[in-house]
Amino acid sequence: MSAASAKKTYDLFVSYSQSDRPLVSKFAEDLRARKVSLWYDRWEMRPGDTLRERISDGIAQARTFMVLLTPASLASDWVNYELNVGMLREIEGAKLRVVPVLAGGVDVKEIPVDLRTKYCLDISSRDGYAAALEQLVDLIHPERRERQELLRALRAGEGQFRYVPVLREYALTGHDQTIQIAALRGLAKKDGADVTLAVIERMLNQWGVQALDAAYKILVRRGREGILGLAATYFDDSRYYHQKLDLFAEMEPALAGVRDEYWAAPFNWHLPKVAEALFDASDADIRMGSLISAHHHFGEGLGIPMPTQARLGLAESYAEVRIPGLLAVLERSARRSR
Known part of the structure; x- marks a missing residue:
């Protein structure tokens, strides 16, 4: 593990295809605005970094692994590699949770079999995007949801x-x-x-x-x-x-x-x-x-x-x-x- 990555942990690792960067960039910004710390290659990669090493370090230092599943990412070797690493760490009990996120019209039937057993978020629509964003933040920061429930009960x-x-x-x-x-x-x-x-x-x-x-x-x-x-x-x-x-x-x-x-x-x-x-x-x-x-x-x-x-x-x-x-x-x- 590199010295740089050992000093930092992340709430979320973002796995995606470069073809989906516009969508991912917006989603990442919205998550960061809600106090979620992300390993997102555009923010973490530096010139001269070894891709495989930095990606492996990022996954190892994250508590949640989000994979954006689109037609492009399903065909991406890099996304497949990252997903394999993430799934292996989850299976080995590394306290990493893998969260599939659907977009671009991808149906659950099209995704890898081991992901079909998981509850998938879907950001294909505007309402789905907003709901998925809040669900993901609540998953990462359960205290936020608890606080919201406390505030609601107090007000009521x-x-x-x-x-x-x-x-x-x-x-x-x-x-x-x-x-x-x-x-x-x-x-x-x-x-x-x-x-x-x-x-x-x-x-x-x-x-x-x-x-x-x-x-x-x-x-x-x-x-x-x-x-x-x-x-x-x-x-x-x-x-x-x-x-x-x-x-x-x-x-x-x-x-x-x-x-x-x-x-x-x-x-x-x-x-x-x-x-x-x-x-x-x-x-x-x-x-x-x-x-x-x-x-x-x-x-x-x-x-x-x-x-x-x-x-x-x-x-x-x-x-x-x-x-x-x-x-x-x-x-x-x-x-x-x-």
Whole structure:
């Protein structure tokens, strides 16, 4: 085995006839775009390489052997040689899987007898090409299929993911925003204050803008509970000051005036005035939530006038009835920030 090939392994070895290069080149590019590493002669062969040695090395270093079966390849001595090597390694238990791929109108009856026992992919049609591409990638990277199945189940809220605590765990943990967003979408299909609370928890985790945006949008659609949650987290994340104030201003005209007056940058200079307007909002969810947020999210450090104990106590009692557990979640978030 050559020193060069010993340093590299491949997901897939591509065996084909040079007459089919246009088709193979496209297929190879599509596979590479899906994170499949290929031994494809156009990418691996160098001037002066010994063909038989490099091909044998490539097959030995691959986990899957794909042979494109067309009229041209069935008549090719090189393809026949490569196929013999691949089949022998598979039979000898070398952990190599041989995958036949039909094209160019070739029928299963025309291919070598030992390949007829195998399930063949067929890329003769556009639909067949797309399906074969995904099947081959799933074969090579089964974790990709498992991930797709996980994402689908999370989004649908099915199976074990029909339970809010399980979805909550996936929405809050790890650093994979795609999984977190899928879990949030699953939560959005559920009813109950515990769902709103789980989404609020994700909103309080300031990592991952895409997941934060998903949580924000879900709270907007959660009705009154969502408004209370957005208000109760208002001073937690400055990136959402404007968005939340815009939303509140649509609900209450008096806040629209405040928003327009203090919109100019730097917005933080005007935050105390905005806070006062929120504290006096006629909408109970906006008013109570913002009072709670000022207390839990270091409003004093932002120059925000702190609510009296009487007002805060009233707001906390209101919130705990509407979203049980909200105060505990806010307190945990505040402790992490200290």
